[in-house]
Every structure is written in C-alpha cells, then in structure tokens.
Amino acid sequence: xxxxxxxxxxxxxxxxxxxxxxxxxxxxxxxxxxxxxxxxxxxxxxxxxxxxxxxxxxxxxxxxxxxxxxxxxxxxxxxxxxxxxxxxxxxxxxxxxxxxxxxxxxxxxxxxxxxxxxxxxxxxxxxxxxxxxxxxxxxxxxxxxxxxxx
Ligand code: RB5
Numbered sequence: 001x002x003x004x005x006x007x008x009x010x011x012x013x014x015x016x017x018x019x020x021x022x023x024x025x026x027x028x029x030x031x032x033x034x035x036x037x038x039x040x041x042x043x044x045x046x047x048x049x050x051x052x053x054x055x056x057x058x059x060x061x062x063x064x065x066x067x068x069x070x071x072x073x074x075x076x077x078x079x080x081x082x083x084x085x086x087x088x089x090x091x092x093x094x095x096x097x098x099x100x101x102x103x104x105x106x107x108x109x110x111x112x113x114x115x116x117x118x119x120x121x122x123x124x125x126x127x128x129x130x131x132x133x134x135x136x137x138x139x140x141x142x143x144x145x146x147x148x149x150x
Contacts, residue, residue, distance in 0.1 A: 003031035008129075009066035009108075011037035011054035013047035016069020016076070016113030019121045023067065023111075026122055032129075035063060051079040058107050059083035066108040067125050073112035080108050084146055092116060097124040101131035103138045 008027065012020040017039055024034050037054040039045045047070045057063045058080075066088075070076040073090045080088035088108035089100030092115065100106035109128040111121045133139075 003027075005033065006031070007033045007035055007063055009035050009037060009054045009057050009063045010068070011039075011050050011066070011076070012069035012113065013039055013045050013050055013071070013076070014042045015047075015071025016073075016111065017042050019111065019113040019118055020067075020069050022118045023122050023125050027125070027129075047075040048079045051076050055080040055083045055086050055088070055108070059085045061085070064107065065129065067128070068108055068110050069113045069121075070110075071112065071114040073110040073115075077108075077110035080110065087142070087145065091124050091128070094120075094123050094127045097127040098131045101128060102134045103141075105133040105138070105142050 010020055010024055028034060038050050051068055054066055054068060058066050068076040068080060077088045077090040080086050086108055087104055087106045088110050089104055089106040090110045091097045097109055111124055
C-alpha cells in the first residue's frame with residue numbers, strides 16, 4: 001500500500017476526540033501507521049497534557065508529521081508551537097491545509113474538532129499529508145521563524 005510504513009502522530013483533547021477517531025480510521029485504511037497519543041474518550045482533559053508528548057515526538061524527529069485537535073484547534077496549536085522544531089498550523093479549510101505545507105513547511109496540522117465537519121477535517125488532513133513544501137522564497141522565511149529578537 002502506498003503509505004505503508006509512514007507513521008503519523010495523532011493527539012486530541014475531548015473536544016477533538018470524535019474527529020481524531022474518525023480520521024484515524026480513514027488514514028489506517030489508507031495504509032498509514034498511527035501513533036495515537038490520546039485522549040481515548042470524551043471525558044474532559046487538559047489539552048497540553050495530551051499534545052505535549054505528540055509535539056515532543058515531532059520535535060525530536062521520532063515522527064515526521066502530526067495531526068492534532070482540540071475544540072477550537074487553538075490550544076493544541078499553541079502547545080505544539082512551544083517546541084522549536086515544530087511548525088503547527090491551525091486550519092479551517094482545505095486551501096489553508098495545503099498552504100501550511102506549500103509556504104510554511106508545517107509538520108503538524110491542528111484541526112478544530114468543534115467547528116468543521118468530520119469530512120472537512122479528513123479532507124484537510126489528507127491535503128496536509130499530500131502537499132509538498134515549495135521551498136524557494138518560502139525557505140528563507142521559514143528559517144526566520146525561530147529568529148526571535150532578544
Ligand atoms: C475545551 O473545552 C476547549 O477549551 C479546548 O478543546 C480547546 O478549544 C482549547 O483551545
């Protein structure tokens with residue numbers, strides 16, 4: 001199968017749990033291997049507790065790409081972006097999911113489980129996985145992201 005052996009990190013809080021499970025099942029059908037960092041039910045949890053381990057695995061190079069969720073997508077994205085080697089983009093549309101790859105070389109997509117449909121979420125995840133970074137003028141911009149002013 002085309003995606004066989006490609007491991008993806010997935011993580012959500014309770015607000016993204018249903019969508020994580022839906023997308024996980026579809027991606028497994030497509031041949032991906034999923035490392036699921038939780039959560040495992042709709043019981044309320046604190047999104048940083050779940051997102052940190054997934055973001056660390058991406059940051060440390062153990063896993064190349066990740067798909068994360070919370071209700072709005074914001075808390076998950078903010079948590080993930082505290083790691084220097086993570087570029088997590090919050091997306092609401094398929095076009096945005098393509099752009100975070102083409103222009104930002106994102107290695108994580110954050111999807112708002114409470115604001116888009118399951119099918120929209122899946123389409124965004126697939127667009128994220130199937131779009132390449134354009135490089136060129138975007139490379140120098142991406143390289144400047146971590147150049148904070150001290
Ligand atoms: C949980 O109620 C909610 O705050 C969380 O899923 C997320 O939207 C946080 O940014």
